[in-house]
Amino acid sequence: MVGGYATAPLQNGDTILLPERIGELTGLDGFGVGGELLATFLAAFVIGNLMLAMTGVAGPWAKRKITAAFTDRIAVNRLGPGGIFIILADAVRLLSKELVVPENADRPAYDLAPIVVAGSALLGFAVIPMGSGVHLADPEVGLAYVFAVSGIASLGLVMAGYSSANKYSLIGGLRAVAQNIAYEIPLVVTGMSVVIFAGTLQMSEIVAAQAEPLVSFAGLDIPRWYALVNPFAFVLFLVANFAEVGRNPFDTPEAPTEIVAGYQTEYSSVYFVLIYLGEFLHIFLGGGIIATIFLGGPAGPGPAALGIVWFIVKIWAIFLLTQWLRSAVPRVRIDQLIEIGWKGLLVLSFANLILTAVIVGVLA
Amino acid sequence: MSEQRQREPKGIDPEYDHLREDGVDEERLESLLSEYTLRRDEHENAPGFVIRPDDVQEVLALLRDEAGFDHLSCLTPQEYEDRYESILHLTKYANRTHEVTLVVQLPKHEPVCQTAEPVFRTADWHEREAFDLVGIEYEGHPDPRRILLPESWQGHPLTLDYDQEKPQVVSYTEHANPIQPDHREAESDTMFLNIGPHHPATHGVLHLETVLDGETVVDVDPDIGYLHRCEEQMCQNGTYRHQIIPYADRWDYTANLPNEWAVARAIEDLADIEVPEYAQILRTMSVEFGRMLGHFLAVSTFALDVYGDFTAIFQYGMRDREVVQDILEDLTGQRMMFYFFRLGGVAWDLPEPREEWIEKCRDFLDELPSKVDEYHDLLTGNEIFQLRTINTGVLEPEVAKDYGCTGPVARGSGIDYDVRRDDPYGYYDELEWDVVTEDGCDNHARVLVRLREVEESAKIIEQCLDLLEDWPEDERTVQSNVPRTLKPDAGTETYRTVEIAKGELGVYVRSDGSNSPARFKIRSPCFHNLSALPEMANGEYVADLIASLGSLDIVLGSVDR
Numbered sequence: 001m002v003g004g005y006a007t008a009p010l011q012n013g014d015t016i017l018l019p020e021r022i023g024e025l026t027g028l029d030g031f032g033v034g035g036e037l038l039a040t041f042l043a044a045f046v047i048g049n050l051m052l053a054m055t056g057v058a059g060p061w062a063k064r065k066i067t068a069a070f071t072d073r074i075a076v077n078r079l080g081p082g083g084i085f086i087i088l089a090d091a092v093r094l095l096s097k098e099l100v101v102p103e104n105a106d107r108p109a110y111d112l113a114p115i116v117v118a119g120s121a122l123l124g125f126a127v128i129p130m131g132s133g134v135h136l137a138d139p140e141v142g143l144a145y146v147f148a149v150s151g152i153a154s155l156g157l158v159m160a161g162y163s164s165a166n167k168y169s170l171i172g173g174l175r176a177v178a179q180n181i182a183y184e185i186p187l188v189v190t191g192m193s194v195v196i197f198a199g200t201l202q203m204s205e206i207v208a209a210q211a212e213p214l215v216s217f218a219g220l221d222i223p224r225w226y227a228l229v230n231p232f233a234f235v236l237f238l239v240a241n242f243a244e245v246g247r248n249p250f251d252t253p254e255a256p257t258e259i260v261a262g263y264q265t266e267y268s269s270v271y272f273v274l275i276y277l278g279e280f281l282h283i284f285l286g287g288g289i290i291a292t293i294f295l296g297g298p299a300g301p302g303p304a305a306l307g308i309v310w311f312i313v314k315i316w317a318i319f320l321l322t323q324w325l326r327s328a329v330p331r332v333r334i335d336q337l338i339e340i341g342w343k344g345l346l347v348l349s350f351a352n353l354i355l356t357a358v359i360v361g362v363l364a
Numbered sequence: 365m366s367e368q369r370q371r372e373p374k375g376i377d378p379e380y381d382h383l384r385e386d387g388v389d390e391e392r393l394e395s396l397l398s399e400y401t402l403r404r405d406e407h408e409n410a411p412g413f414v415i416r417p418d419d420v421q422e423v424l425a426l427l428r429d430e431a432g433f434d435h436l437s438c439l440t441p442q443e444y445e446d447r448y449e450s451i452l453h454l455t456k457y458a459n460r461t462h463e464v465t466l467v468v469q470l471p472k473h474e475p476v477c478q479t480a481e482p483v484f485r486t487a488d489w490h491e492r493e494a495f496d497l498v499g500i501e502y503e504g505h506p507d508p509r510r511i512l513l514p515e516s517w518q519g520h521p522l523t524l525d526y527d528q529e530k531p532q533v534v535s536y537t538e539h540a541n542p543i544q545p546d547h548r549e550a551e552s553d554t555m556f557l558n559i560g561p562h563h564p565a566t567h568g569v570l571h572l573e574t575v576l577d578g579e580t581v582v583d584v585d586p587d588i589g590y591l592h593r594c595e596e597q598m599c600q601n602g603t604y605r606h607q608i609i610p611y612a613d614r615w616d617y618t619a620n621l622p623n624e625w626a627v628a629r630a631i632e633d634l635a636d637i638e639v640p641e642y643a644q645i646l647r648t649m650s651v652e653f654g655r656m657l658g659h660f661l662a663v664s665t666f667a668l669d670v671y672g673d674f675t676a677i678f679q680y681g682m683r684d685r686e687v688v689q690d691i692l693e694d695l696t697g698q699r700m701m702f703y704f705f706r707l708g709g710v711a712w713d714l715p716e717p718r719e720e721w722i723e724k725c726r727d728f729l730d731e732l733p734s735k736v737d738e739y740h741d742l743l744t745g746n747e748i749f750q751l752r753t754i755n756t757g758v759l760e761p762e763v764a765k766d767y768g769c770t771g772p773v774a775r776g777s778g779i780d781y782d783v784r785r786d787d788p789y790g791y792y793d794e795l796e797w798d799v800v801t802e803d804g805c806d807n808h809a810r811v812l813v814r815l816r817e818v819e820e821s822a823k824i825i826e827q828c829l830d831l832l833e834d835w836p837e838d839e840r841t842v843q844s845n846v847p848r849t850l851k852p853d854a855g856t857e858t859y860r861t862v863e864i865a866k867g868e869l870g871v872y873v874r875s876d877g878s879n880s881p882a883r884f885k886i887r888s889p890c891f892h893n894l895s896a897l898p899e900m901a902n903g904e905y906v907a908d909l910i911a912s913l914g915s916l917d918i919v920l921g922s923v924d925r
Contacts, residue, residue: 070676072679249748257565326673328742330746332748
């Protein structure tokens, strides 16, 4: 496996998914459907925990350190090197807090909302090829699936908003819906322009299509990443994605200082952790989608076995960008946000679709 | 101790703090008010006229329309042994040294006065406070509720026969319940929302009773008083010499030093205390540092309201504030409650070695322009920030005057009014600096005013440092001789104002011949600036309500006193 950009880590046809590999390694594939199922569960367990571990690092530690760097501070530095063990301390702290449930909360919905928010994001990672063989499933409608499941999160936000019996939560929940509807359409339409390029919805194929060199000079190959082929679509998708995950300048559903904490105002202890987990997972899922359809997925210099490393680097780059915006960019007002979504991004995303069709037509 | 540093006063300019040469034309006023004047009253700061309780509106309208007195700076209610008095302190936005005082004397058994609210909107809150604390009723007042104390409070704390020992036993049912389950009227499609008293954007304990129609603010009613400590009474219990100025630090606690001057100025005027020129320079310089403290915090917390999280710009504000605090700590020995002012001067000279401290200040001032540029890059130059702040929270100049708005709030509405220049005190009129105004009338203009005022403060400090550096060593008198026990003549009363970071802070003092004031009244700029909030927020989005509140830069310690 001699590396380089030219080597696609997941070649069409010979894709080996994680469950199959686990089945082979453990010998579970000899046990028929039951073994296959168990292998799939194991694979899902591995991928889920990988993502949760990343969130665990990001939430209590990395976010603090990054924000501190932007704002001239030091942040956590007492426990362990660079304060990294604050993760453990925070885990204990958050889990041992009292769970306060409002008297008038609409119980099943109130309890389900955090699980829906966190779960929907985790589901999305199932179809994302992370390189080094870490890829749970590769359905033909991968991209549509990922948009669909990440859209479920809005449901969780509405549930959290109305079931908390708090007016701030209600406003936050309503804002979340308005925002997600306004930005999901440009997001999907912009995603479609990638489909036009790649000619498929299958994630592995989209990655493979980006592996070929776009141009090459002085022996250096510039890969055919769609961010480079169509930067316009890339920027549109980035912007819509920030609204989709509710981060500055589009964090109106939470809007601290305005509506306290929006839909999550009444959540404490483990529920709070779950909602926050869901938010971070969504940022990472957004990063994962961007990395997959615009940044060549796990592609990068070095052997293909390093794919997962490159993939995580790309996700964290997107995460870093959200934190940068959070530190430096004000929040738009809700009416401005809706206006930008419907009058700006939607129009631009359709323009981009037509542009893409023309480019593809000319290239063909 | 400060007393040991006292030396023979040198270089004192007795007229310095009493520049009244272009005062109001008394004869013209007398003839204008001849029909209404019962008799004249003696006030140190302005000609006083005693008028009838039912002539208040007419006289105010006459003074406003015929003589240009468009600023009802303060309303002082008080109780004497034989009567109540409601004193109106009027002045002009265009000419601060033109002052007139209207005294309404009310019988003991029935303290009822005509309301001034139809002429000056700002009288609304003034009169509510007067009713709350002293018990004077204002006939025709549109909203005669208590303002600082709870609705259910019994008695009026600043009356002479008020029993402080008596417990306030009030059952919970007598209180308005802010969390009662349903505020909704049948058929209404609005939502009642309590913003505060515990809310991230109220910058303290402020409660906004808000009615929302979707995201739009239909009505907002500020409910204040959570931090009320009856500072006025505490000041009345203290002695002039040392026990009042420290309280001033507790009013606007984000920029304390300018407050101290308000007290010092009023008492010095009352007792004819002179301040050495050298001390005036020290005062001027330290107060401008104090103003910077306030403005850095105002801009950074406003950014917090618009950005929504502890962001870079907030930390920039904290970073620069920290440097100023270090400088003031070296100067005063304190980081928050400075108590640097003494009657007749200040507590100490510059810390030794002087050169080192002056160097430290100069370093800060040298770096300031680049830091202010950072604010403009990150904050006022940001397109989204402009989208959020320009044309939101609009406060028209006429409305601002009606509500008695002062300070950066008024200057952001294009009102060229600054007590430092218009009624000069300290060393201000010897120095080169400008009053900053912006015509935007919106949230953006108020931020710009504050940022530009930081630069003006820097100019003032720089000139003061030059003066201090070259001041002859044997003429550095930091305090004049002030009697240890100060007993101004009985019956003298005065109302003096200074410009603090938030606007015009006024202090009314009346002496009864003892060594503590018989009446001490504080006119807080935050109080009046906040009263204009409904004008700025009604009909706007709830996000802009929060931004407008932030741009008013209120400090609840100063609002509630």
